[in-house]
Every structure is written in structure tokens, then in C-alpha cells.
Amino acid sequence: MTKKEKLLHQSLKLIHEKGFKATTIRDIAASMDCDVANVYNFIDSKQGLLESHLFSINEEFHLRFDEINNSSFEPIEKIKRIVGIYIDLTFAKPYQASLLVNEWRHLKEPKLSRFIKEREKFEIKVKKLIKQGIKDGSIRKVDVDIATYTLLSSVRWLFNKVASGNLKVNRIEVEKQLLDFVLCGLTV
Amino acid sequence: MTKKEKLLHQSLKLIHEKGFKATTIRDIAASMDCDVANVYNFIDSKQGLLESHLFSINEEFHLRFDEINNSSFEPIEKIKRIVGIYIDLTFAKPYQASLLVNEWRHLKEPKLSRFIKEREKFEIKVKKLIKQGIKDGSIRKVDVDIATYTLLSSVRWLFNKVASGNLKVNRIEVEKQLLDFVLCGLTV
DNA sequence: TAAATTTATCAACAAACGTTGATAAAAATA
């Protein structure tokens, strides 16, 4: 692991734990046992660090999302696989997933607006999937907005448990249980 | 509305929008059009402001939660009503609900540990409810941990929509749709 | 080995931060 990779990893961990605003350059320097000024050999600015972290994971997710969304699978199968890639990504990169949920609001304009716009476009695509599922009879006649927000929200605890190592079951079982929950609910 | 009430309201709104660390005393002063030093006629410290906001809403929720949990309703009925009071509270106090989700980590010791401990106790109670529901046959044989985290997480988008006024349906319909989701899932 | 590039060290900057003290105006109480 090069020094730059270590910096990226440590900064991700710190931002996940303390939040972007509460994480100082001095924190990052201390975590990798180097001088404060030395950090700037690897990054341009603190803000730029956040941007690169956020947009790399954001692009990765949306690329994989679009692969599924542009396929000819049934809506319900698309939704299953989208949950799947979110779980995949969260297990592979829990800290980045954390930033995607919690820290994007510390972006500055115009990057902030760009991020929000991409997020809204993504939400609209999910809503469309649910509408199609209702139309073809595979999904109940739910309120599309509420179902979308609840669906997207229901997986947003996972990165915390993965990051802290407090997860007893493996990736496959998480996917099984989560899909059962969002498709069938709690009751028998 | 007294000046102190206005301060509490404005600070809540700002902390919800920008986050606790990104909200400065000068922001709060500006939002209520008064001098910076003037703020300290109403609060002891910025940290104390966060603490009072957090613990008042936290206590309110846990009091109402325990009322239900200590009743003799069936587990599944308890879960329904717990979702109900969360929705209630979120509609009544969306900004406080936001802080409860996003800003508690900026508490300092020993308040931070106290908050986390109360949160863990709450989670254990919910897990117990799900276990009982599985035992009495009203809940599927789910993984208790995953079901608990997913259940609790699934309602955590609501405060955002209520706070921003971007919610087309009313409180009752939200409750109906959310309960359908967590009990029956998306599929027919 | 010589030159060039990368990494490390030190001190310091300007700006933004939470907070305070002294004091004046305004409002409430007696």
C-alpha cells in the first residue's frame, strides 16, 4: 500500500467515524503518523478529498445500476438485483457507502447541485421500476413515492455494521434476508 | 413566540440543514437577526444546545415507546404501534427527528456513551419483540438482527420529506403505506 | 554517480471558530 493509498483509506475511515466537518487535516496526519503539511503532497484540498471520495463511489454505483436498469429483466427482478449490487458495494467499500449516505451535503456548489441532481434522477428511475411492477401485477398497489423512499432507506444501516465488523452473518445471507424483508415483509 | 423559542427553532432548523459541526453560532445569530454575543443570553454553550435538543426528543420517544412495550398487546401489534409513534413524532417534530438520526455522534463524553447505551437498550427491546413474534407465529422466521436494523432504518427518510414539505400524502396514509411495507413487503 | 523526482520537516499565515466581559438599552416588576 503506497502512502497515498494509506491516506485515502485513513481519511475515509475518519470521515466515516467523525463526519467530514469534524475530521481535520491534523487528524488525518496523526492517523498516518506524518506531518500536517505532508498531507498536501497527496491531496489538493480537504474539499477535493471529499469530492473524489464521493464521486468515485457514486459513479461506480450508478454504472452498475444502469447496467441492470437498461436490461430486459422484469421490474421485480431488476429491483432484486439493485438491492444486490448495493449490498455488494457496501461489503466491498463500507466507508465509501457511509460517505454516500451521510457526507454528500458538505459538498460545495456546483458539485453539490450535480450530486443532488444525479440522486434525483436515480430516485426517478427506481420509482419507474415500481410503477412498472405495479402495472404488470408483480408489485402491490403501493404509494410509489413512499415505497421508493422506504425501499432505499431500508438498506442504509448495513455500512455501519460492516464497517464496525459487528455483523454475524455473511454477505449472501444478508442479501437473502434483506430481499425477503422488502419483498415479503415481516409477517407470515 | 419568545426570543428563546425562536432561537431553539432556528438552531434546530440550521443543524438539520447543515449539520451540527457546520452550524456556527454566527449562523444562528444571523438567522434570528441578532448579535452573536446575544445568543449566549439564551444558551450556555453550543454543545449544551445540542444536548438539550437531543435528550428532550430522545426521552419523549422512549417514554412513548415504553408505554407500548410494557402493555399486553401482541408483539406484532406493539411493532405496529411503535412505527405509529415514530411517524407521529416525526410529523410533530421533524427537525428533532433529524437530529436523533444524524447528529448524536457529536455529543461528547459522558453524554455520548449515555446516548449510545440507551439506543442499544432500545434495539434489544425491538429484537425481543421480533423474537416473540416469531415464537407466536405472527412473524416469519427472519434473522432477528437484520430484521431489526432494516425495520428501524426503513422509516428514516420521513423526517427529511416532512421537514422540506415535500410530502404529497398525509400522516395517516404514510402510516398505512409504511405498515404495509414492513409487514407485507412489495410483492402481491 | 549525477540529476530529478518524490516525500518529509518546520514554522507560520490568515480566517473562522466558540466564548467572555463590560456596558447600555428595554421591559417587567414593585
Added chain:
DNA sequence: TATTTTTATCAACGTTTGTTGATAAATTTA
């Protein structure tokens, strides 16, 4: 009205913040 309490104003404090410049050591390349 006189007195007490509440609210407002101004300037300033000590820290912490992100960031920079000059320079030395270490490493890589030629």
C-alpha cells in the same frame, strides 16, 4: 416612579482551522 430583570451592543480573547513556502532528506531515474 424606582428597581430589578431581561435583552442588546461592541470589541476582543484564545483556539482551532485549512493552507502555504522554504528547505532538507530520501528515493527513483538517467
